[in-house]
Amino acid sequence: MNITLIFFLGFIVSLVGVIPPGLLNMTAAKISLKEGFTRGVVFSIGACIIVLLQTFIAAIFARYLTKHPDVVNVLQRVALVIFILISLYFFFIAKGDGDLKNDKIPEVRSKSSRFFQGILMSALNMFPIPFQAYMSVTLASFGWLTFEHTDIFAYVFGAAMGSFVMLYMYMVFFDKIENTTFKSQKNMNRFIGGITALVALVTLIHVIRDVI
Numbered sequence: 667m668n669i670t671l672i673f674f675l676g677f678i679v680s681l682v683g684v685i686p687p688g689l690l691n692m693t694a695a696k697i698s699l700k701e702g703f704t705r706g707v708v709f710s711i712g713a714c715i716i717v718l719l720q721t722f723i724a725a726i727f728a729r730y731l732t733k734h735p736d737v738v739n740v741l742q743r744v745a746l747v748i749f750i751l752i753s754l755y756f757f758f759i760a761k762g763d764g765d766l767k768n769d770k771i772p773e774v775r776s777k778s779s780r781f782f783q784g785i786l787m788s789a790l791n792m793f794p795i796p797f798q799a800y801m802s803v804t805l806a807s808f809g810w811l812t813f814e815h816t817d818i819f820a821y822v823f824g825a826a827m828g829s830f831v832m833l834y835m836y837m838v839f840f841d842k843i844e845n846t847t848f849k850s851q852k853n854m855n856r857f858i859g860g861i862t863a864l865v866a867l868v869t870l871i872h873v874i875r876d877v878i
Contacts, residue, residue: 669820672811676824677831679801680717683794684832686861690787694833695840697780703837705780710833712784717794718826724798725821729813731799732806742873745800749866756859798825800865807872 684691690713698706731737802821805811811821 669816672817672820673824673827675805675810676721676821677828679798679805680721680794680825680828681832682861683797684829688791690784690791691833691836693787694784695836698837699840701780706837707834708778709780709784710830710837712781713788713833714784714826714830716785716788717829718822720788720792720794721798721822721825722818724795725802725813725818727795728799728802728806729818731803732813742869746866746869746873749862749869753859753863753866756862757856804868804872 694706694710694713697709731741802811806813811817
């Protein structure tokens, strides 16, 4: 597989995963707005270093899973139930109170502190590992990704770059983003629920295909 294509697959998957307004992208945007663009970039670099490590761990785990299809079949069914429950939660249960633009960020004086803050906040977010593992297995099932060393490194660096680009876009377009429907917690919940519902649909197709 062409490593350039694999790089862009990692780029796109990670880019889409960071689209919903969350702790990392909103924090990067607010740091950029309040303390300057450079500090926002420093924060984002720290966060993306962890994304790189998390994606690498996910790819190694996905390589193991592809060698054990029986485990993959079980995990697909578990993932289907989880994604359906998450979708239902964000559509019908999650509270719509609050406004993302009013969330406060801790005050930090130095650029290096923002770098380590990005590392810490990204490390606390463990969702990218199962998300990237699932996406890696899915891409491999279509023959778009293999788990040779060069492919893994291309995918991992693409994922880190995709996350950075989305954080960068939040910093650049934050004024416009905060005036859109995303600033509403309720609308954000619906958006996230839509993404998880789409992933659940793809997972259901895979499960049905395996049964047939």
